[in-house]
Amino acid sequence: MRRTIAIAVLAWGLAVGAPSFAQDLAVTEAARRAELIAALPADAAKRVFGLLKQPNAGPPRSIGSYAKGCIAGAVALPQDGATWQVMRPARNRFWGHPVLIAFIERIAAGLPAGWPGLLVGDIGQPRGGPMVTGHASHQIGLDADIWLTPMPEQRLTAAERDNLPAKSIVTADGNGVDPSVWGLPYRQLIETVARAPELARMFVNPAIKRALCHEAGADRAWLAKVRPWWGHDDHFHIRLNCPPGQTQCEAQEPVPPGDGCGKELDWWFTEEARHPKSGPPGKPLLVSQLPPDCAAVATAP
Numbered sequence: 001m002r003r004t005i006a007i008a009v010l011a012w013g014l015a016v017g018a019p020s021f022a023q024d025l026a027v028t029e030a031a032r033r034a035e036l037i038a039a040l041p042a043d044a045a046k047r048v049f050g051l052l053k054q055p056n057a058g059p060p061r062s063i064g065s066y067a068k069g070c071i072a073g074a075v076a077l078p079q080d081g082a083t084w085q086v087m088r089p090a091r092n093r094f095w096g097h098p099v100l101i102a103f104i105e106r107i108a109a110g111l112p113a114g115w116p117g118l119l120v121g122d123i124g125q126p127r128g129g130p131m132v133t134g135h136a137s138h139q140i141g142l143d144a145d146i147w148l149t150p151m152p153e154q155r156l157t158a159a160e161r162d163n164l165p166a167k168s169i170v171t172a173d174g175n176g177v178d179p180s181v182w183g184l185p186y187r188q189l190i191e192t193v194a195r196a197p198e199l200a201r202m203f204v205n206p207a208i209k210r211a212l213c214h215e216a217g218a219d220r221a222w223l224a225k226v227r228p229w230w231g232h233d234d235h236f237h238i239r240l241n242c243p244p245g246q247t248q249c250e251a252q253e254p255v256p257p258g259d260g261c262g263k264e265l266d267w268w269f270t271e272e273a274r275h276p277k278s279g280p281p282g283k284p285l286l287v288s289q290l291p292p293d294c295a296a297v298a299t300a301p
């Protein structure tokens with residue numbers, strides 16, 4: 001177990017020790033984001049929420065659906081904890097509902113033996129809403145990405161956090177996990193998080209789901225919430241249920257019955273799944289098309 005983690009951390013450490021980055025990803029991303037924002041209508045939800053730098057005050061409220069909504073009263077995950085580090089801080093996407101922030105802190109404090117800590121990717125914008133780049137969901141403060149790279153022993157600098165690439169653990173053909181990286185700690189980490197009762201979904205690469213299906217024992221109920229999705233070869237995506245009392249939050253539909261390891265998983269390895277047809281891009285969503293309270297969230301001091 002510890003040998004698997006040691007190899008992964010060593011690979012990460014070599015990247016950290018590189019004298020210079022191949023490219024400044026943070027600068028490139030910022031320039032691309034500015035270009036996209038400039039091309040959007042003034043009332044485009046991506047533009048309005050993408051330009052907000054701070055949350056608004058007041059009690060936390062998740063408003064709308066995971067892919068069409070916003071959040072009031074969001075809080076930030078601290079950049080550093082004993083068992084986590086926030087990645088890509090320049091994106092300012094480390095904001096979420098207090099329930100989600102507490103959940104991340106709790107799972108980071110109770111990691112399986114041999115997993116040194118979490119590298120936390122995107123959570124959400126200060127007031128949620130659609131993002132200019134990167135995600136269709138992560139809009140109501142209940143989604144977060146956790147990297148499948150173990151946290152290194154050293155504290156990464158801001159430049160390292162913004163520029164170091166996440167490491168894929170899936171083979172180049174997409175059919176399985178990389179045996180030189182994958183090991184018991186990965187399954188234990190995913191299983192630990194998937195068993196949390198407040199979890200609505202966890203999205204992983206289909207190859208990771210396949211590995212989990214092969215390795216799980218007789219107790220397989222936790223696999224139901226682990227859903228295959230495109231990408232997700234270097235991180236997994238957690239989504240929490242609507243917190244109690246959040247009447248404006250639209251709940252995720254229940255997971256289908258079964259462990260999700262049969263024909264529905266096989267489909268993800270077909271040509272149809274691997275090369276989905278895409279139509280022309282639609283018009284950008286306007287603030288007026290979000291739940292009504294989101295306009296007030298966007299304009300509140």
